[in-house]
Amino acid sequence: MIAKHENEQRDVVDIAIDLLKQQKLPEFTDPPIEWPSPNVASSTSDSTAEPGQRKVAGRSLHRYVAKLAVAASMLAIVGAVASSWIGSANRALAQMQAALSSAKTVVFKLDTFSDDELLQQSRFSYREPYFVRVDQGLELHVLNGDSLELMTVDHGDKSTRVEPIYNLDALRRIVFGVYDMLIEMQPVAGTGTRHTVVDGRPFLEIRAAFDGDVATVLIDRETNLPWRIDVDRGVIAGERRREILSSFEYDRELQESLFAVEVPSGYEVERIARVEPDASTSGFVLSSDQGMGPIQFGMSLSEVVNLLGQPESLDSRPAMEPELDSSGRPVIVPGKGFNLIPAEPAYELATAHYASTGFRIVVSSKEGVVSITCFGDRVYGPSSRPFLGKTSEGIKIGMLKEQVLQLLPNAKDLGNVLSHQGMNVEFKEGRCVQFSASFAYKKAVSANEQ
Numbered sequence: 001m002i003a004k005h006e007n008e009q010r011d012v013v014d015i016a017i018d019l020l021k022q023q024k025l026p027e028f029t030d031p032p033i034e035w036p037s038p039n040v041a042s043s044t045s046d047s048t049a050e051p052g053q054r055k056v057a058g059r060s061l062h063r064y065v066a067k068l069a070v071a072a073s074m075l076a077i078v079g080a081v082a083s084s085w086i087g088s089a090n091r092a093l094a095q096m097q098a099a100l101s102s103a104k105t106v107v108f109k110l111d112t113f114s115d116d117e118l119l120q121q122s123r124f125s126y127r128e129p130y131f132v133r134v135d136q137g138l139e140l141h142v143l144n145g146d147s148l149e150l151m152t153v154d155h156g157d158k159s160t161r162v163e164p165i166y167n168l169d170a171l172r173r174i175v176f177g178v179y180d181m182l183i184e185m186q187p188v189a190g191t192g193t194r195h196t197v198v199d200g201r202p203f204l205e206i207r208a209a210f211d212g213d214v215a216t217v218l219i220d221r222e223t224n225l226p227w228r229i230d231v232d233r234g235v236i237a238g239e240r241r242r243e244i245l246s247s248f249e250y251d252r253e254l255q256e257s258l259f260a261v262e263v264p265s266g267y268e269v270e271r272i273a274r275v276e277p278d279a280s281t282s283g284f285v286l287s288s289d290q291g292m293g294p295i296q297f298g299m300s301l302s303e304v305v306n307l308l309g310q311p312e313s314l315d316s317r318p319a320m321e322p323e324l325d326s327s328g329r330p331v332i333v334p335g336k337g338f339n340l341i342p343a344e345p346a347y348e349l350a351t352a353h354y355a356s357t358g359f360r361i362v363v364s365s366k367e368g369v370v371s372i373t374c375f376g377d378r379v380y381g382p383s384s385r386p387f388l389g390k391t392s393e394g395i396k397i398g399m400l401k402e403q404v405l406q407l408l409p410n411a412k413d414l415g416n417v418l419s420h421q422g423m424n425v426e427f428k429e430g431r432c433v434q435f436s437a438s439f440a441y442k443k444a445v446s447a448n449e450q
Helices: 002-021 051-102 168-174 177-184 279-283 301-308 401-407 439-449
Strands: 105-114 117-127 131-136 139-144 149-154 159-164 194-198 201-210 213-220 226-236 239-250 268-271 285-287 313-318 320-322 340-342 348-354 359-364 368-375 417-420 423-428 431-438
Touching: 051 177, 051 201, 051 213, 201 226, 285 431, 301 348, 301 359, 368 439, 401 417, 401 423, 401 431, 431 439
Parallel strands: 159 268
Antiparallel strands: 105 117, 105 239, 117 131, 131 139, 139 149, 149 159, 194 201, 201 213, 213 226, 226 239, 313 348, 320 340, 348 359, 359 368, 368 431, 417 423, 423 431
16 A cells, blocks of 8 residues: 555656656756755654565655655746746847837838748838838838828839828828837747847847737847847748848938938829818718718719818729629639629729728719728828717727627627628727728618518
């Protein structure tokens, strides 16, 4: 019985030690812990046991107690070291972000790879408080914090678009979000730091959450600034996607001309005028069976303009529709969805953008107003203001999803979208960022009533 009891106790401790040995910890530079020798004399007060049994039992019990004590000590050491190790990742990342935030200028490049093929290369330049330049292939994006303008240059078709900025924070978050992602990185749970050397320079390596994926970050131990960030984007269309941020430069003098809103000679220019805030749309109500405010489904573009004034921009394109096979079913292209072809008979779709008041209206040359979308600055961009009105159910931009569900208890929940009777409500990070209504629902209701 003693031997059996000893084996059971040994199994418990051995399992505990095996679990300790399986901990994924960094390599320690300290000397290895020496286990106590099992040949330790012991005694027992059990006067009923035979002398030989007392000796074996006493030695076994002592070894068990000693082993258990060391295991407990080891567990405490491992726990303390692991806690310190994980804490070091938090500290390293916090120090990096503090150092990055204090830099007056930051320049780096971002390379996008599919497997080993370079797909795109971008170069980012930042100068506080709000001057940003992104060179990306044939496109150039410039934000000028003095003029509050965003310029987009397409060298491919020699065109330039200049638009006003109403929300600088939205611009940094949406258009040039890479820099903010660096500031907002969080360490991956359960990971720590690793010391490494590249070209004779010491670095700390940590794993951090970056824009929803995992990045390996190398931090310069002397400056606490990032040196290289390798982001694993996972497998997309059967290919491994990666983004590598590198060639970081800090506090380098950047000329004002880099951030000038100057249209290249000979380029076509679209300049969107700045519109002053207008609170009159706060009373607008969007419904899936009527429209929004004074705008009714089915109205022509000229009627919309007469009621709301000229839009800040107007896009027009030929209407497309799904191609049908011989049985009348839509043709689906693998990986792309419906195969769209020009509509027959042909007609135009015009989109009137009233971004300064937070909505856009799509008008068909055949059916009039067919859809209305109301949005906040997190979707449409920095050259917009949030919609001040609401839906007929009382939904407003910025509402929590839980609040919207109380107003639409029977809505179909598609994750980031709630759909109900022709109304779609979209969410980001749990808050409403956009809602839209379509003329198709009104037509369907009218058809059923006939």
